Amino acid sequence: AGIVKYTFNVSEMKIRRLCQERTIVTVNGLFPGPTINAREGDAVVIRVVNQSPYNMSIHWHGIFQLLSGWADGPSYVTQCPIRPGNSYTYRFKIVGQEGTLWWHAHVSFLRATVHGALIILPRAGTKAYPFPKPYREVPILLGEWWNANVVDVEDEALTTGRSANISDAFTINGSPGDLYPCSSDHTFKLAVLPGKTYLLRIINSALNSQLFFKIAGHSLTVVAIDAAYTTPYRTEVVVLAPGQTIDALLAADAPPACYYMAANAYDSLQIVPFDNTTTTGILYYASAGLPSSPPVMPLMPAFNDTPTAHRFYSNLTGLLYKGTPPVPLQVDERMFITIGMNLVPCDHGGAGCLGPFGEKFAASMNNVSFQLPSKMSLLQAHFSGVPGIYTLDFPDRPPAAFDYSNRELQKNLELLQTAKATRVKRLKYNSTMEIAFQNTALLGAESHPVHLHGFNFFVLAQGFGNYDPAEAEKLFNLVHPQVRNTIAVPVAGWAVIRFVANNPGVWVMHCHLDTHLPYGLATVFLVENGPTAASTLPPPPKDLPRC
Numbered sequence: 153a154g155i156v157k158y159t160f161n162v163s164e165m166k167i168r169r170l171c172q173e174r175t176i177v178t179v180n181g182l183f184p185g186p187t188i189n190a191r192e193g194d195a196v197v198i199r200v201v202n203q204s205p206y207n208m209s210i211h212w213h214g215i216f217q218l219l220s221g222w223a224d225g226p227s228y229v230t231q232c233p234i235r236p237g238n239s240y241t242y243r244f245k246i247v248g249q250e251g252t253l254w255w256h257a258h259v260s261f262l263r264a265t266v267h268g269a270l271i272i273l274p275r276a277g278t279k280a281y282p283f284p285k286p287y288r289e290v291p292i293l294l295g296e297w298w299n300a301n302v303v304d305v306e307d308e309a310l311t312t313g314r315s316a317n318i319s320d321a322f323t324i325n326g327s328p329g330d331l332y333p334c335s336s337d338h339t340f341k342l343a344v345l346p347g348k349t350y351l352l353r354i355i356n357s358a359l360n361s362q363l364f365f366k367i368a369g370h371s372l373t374v375v376a377i378d379a380a381y382t383t384p385y386r387t388e389v390v391v392l393a394p395g396q397t398i399d400a401l402l403a404a405d406a407p408p409a410c411y412y413m414a415a416n417a418y419d420s421l422q423i424v425p426f427d428n429t430t431t432t433g434i435l436y437y438a439s440a441g442l443p444s445s446p447p448v449m450p451l452m453p454a455f456n457d458t459p460t461a462h463r464f465y466s467n468l469t470g471l472l473y474k475g476t477p478p479v480p481l482q483v484d485e486r487m488f489i490t491i492g493m494n495l496v497p498c499d500h501g502g503a504g505c506l507g508p509f510g511e512k513f514a515a516s517m518n519n520v521s522f523q524l525p526s527k528m529s530l531l532q533a534h535f536s537g538v539p540g541i542y543t544l545d546f547p548d549r550p551p552a553a554f555d556y557s558n559r560e561l562q563k564n565l566e567l568l569q570t571a572k573a574t575r576v577k578r579l580k581y582n583s584t585m586e587i588a589f590q591n592t593a594l595l596g597a598e599s600h601p602v603h604l605h606g607f608n609f610f611v612l613a614q615g616f617g618n619y620d621p622a623e624a625e626k627l628f629n630l631v632h633p634q635v636r637n638t639i640a641v642p643v644a645g646w647a648v649i650r651f652v653a654n655n656p657g658v659w660v661m662h663c664h665l666d667t668h669l670p671y672g673l674a675t676v677f678l679v680e681n682g683p684t685a686a687s688t689l690p691p692p693p694k695d696l697p698r699c
């Protein structure tokens with residue numbers, strides 16, 4: 153195993169998109185940012201120098217961070233932000249995971265442009281992929297583009313209490329593609345050789361949209377999700393929630409011509425205006441060259457095609473492969489967590505607040521709308537025993553049972569109300585947790601992608617309607633469930649996950665739709681130290697940013 157070193161200079165740069173020159177924040181002047189290439193077992197050292205005018209912190213999405221919680225990156229959870237002009241060096245080891253992950257800013261909305269791929273190859277010499285070696289590997293970052301400054305978009309959503317401004321384009325590797333104005337000259341293009349197989353490393357880095365992805369004339373064989381191998385799954389279309397990744401094999405076996413690859417939104421909410429545009433890239437057979445007429449366009453699923461999304465999400469299974477940990481059959485603790493949107497009283501007068509009740513949007517887990525601290529990070533407070541930063545009383549279940557998935561419930565004002573608080577859940581070292589998530593439909597039914605930091609989890613079952621423990625258990629896959637770090641809980645539905653709390657530290661679990669995190673759709677697990685030095689979180693690095 154080796155050491156992989158990078159320097160990330162975070163700064164503003166000018167870029168032209170959709171006929172306008174914009175200033176965005178990027179890493180090393182690249183959009184998307186640089187790809188981190190590492191092998192399983194490597195130590196990774198990344199010095200982040202913040203030359204932007206904004207607070208910054210970077211999260212290595214999906215990396216376990218075993219005993220290196222200080223490097224996880226979410227602002228006010230494991231560190232205070234890196235202030236403009238300052239730097240912080242993230243150090244972690246990659247152990248027991250292979251495939252595609254990514255990194256992104258974990259402060260305000262800046263991850264819209266501050267993100268990149270993180271690719272983990274098998275350890276040198278010892279292991280190979282559990283599928284035939286591809287001819288070439290290609291990162292495909294799906295993104296979301298705003299003409300406005302994304303920090304302003306977020307501030308507006310938070311101060312007015314309305315939902316965020318919708319995006320102006322989706323992107324493939326930073327480019328909107330031929331269907332948008334002034335975009336054709338930088339459309340992403342992939343040249344392939346007939347008969348060869350390519351590994352597409354697909355990442356949904358969009359802020360607020362689940363995305364369908366498809367390539368005309370070709371099918372895809374999914375071999376991994378969230379850097380965990382799957383049973384090979386052949387499909388015409390894939391869908392990814394923000395935060396999720398897919399490794400898929402693409403066989404260049406179509407008649408040599410030009411084909412569009414395309415992504416459009418899967419909008420489970422269906423009640424607010426959303427970005428219904430389609431981003432494209434071009435796949436062309438090198439022998440045929442680029443065409444003078446438009447390539448073949450795939451027939452994309454409709455924005456509200458929940459059956460297609462659900463079929464894909466629920467059909468995936470994990471690969472029984474050497475090194476795959478078995479599903480723990482003995483559960484130590486069960487939680488039932490409702491997730492969804494709520495309202496909080498408006499605290500700044502009527503101007504931006506929603507009528508007629510004078511309230512604004514919030515979101516919650518078990519009716520607690522998570523409030524990040526501002527004086528110090530939760531991990532610092534935990535490590536140093538500083539009182540008053542958080543309380544250890546995050547509830548194991550919602551305050552009242554109700555008909556969660558009923559779309560008529562929005563008339564119930566009492567259930568709609570939530571309160572902001574920093575309530576954390578303590579987990580015993582090595583305990584096996586089972587969590588059933590239930591989407592609520594109080595303000596409209598929506599699929600929320602829940603991301604857990606510090607762990608992968610087994611997805612035992614998922615479905616629509618209200619979670620019923622006895623019925624759900626009948627559906628459990630305890631043999632080869634899919635393994636993920638982000639689960640798109642079905643719209644007006646539920647999902648059950650299991651994980652072992654074997655990583656001491658403080659780990660946030662949140663909706664990966666970026667507007668929902670500041671609204672409070674999050675909670676935090678505080679995992680106790682284990683009995684030995686080898687299961688104890690070490691002290692923070694000297695350069696850890698302070699508030």
Ligand code: C2O
Nearest residue numbers: 211213226395603
């Ligand atoms: Cu990819 Cu907490 O985020």
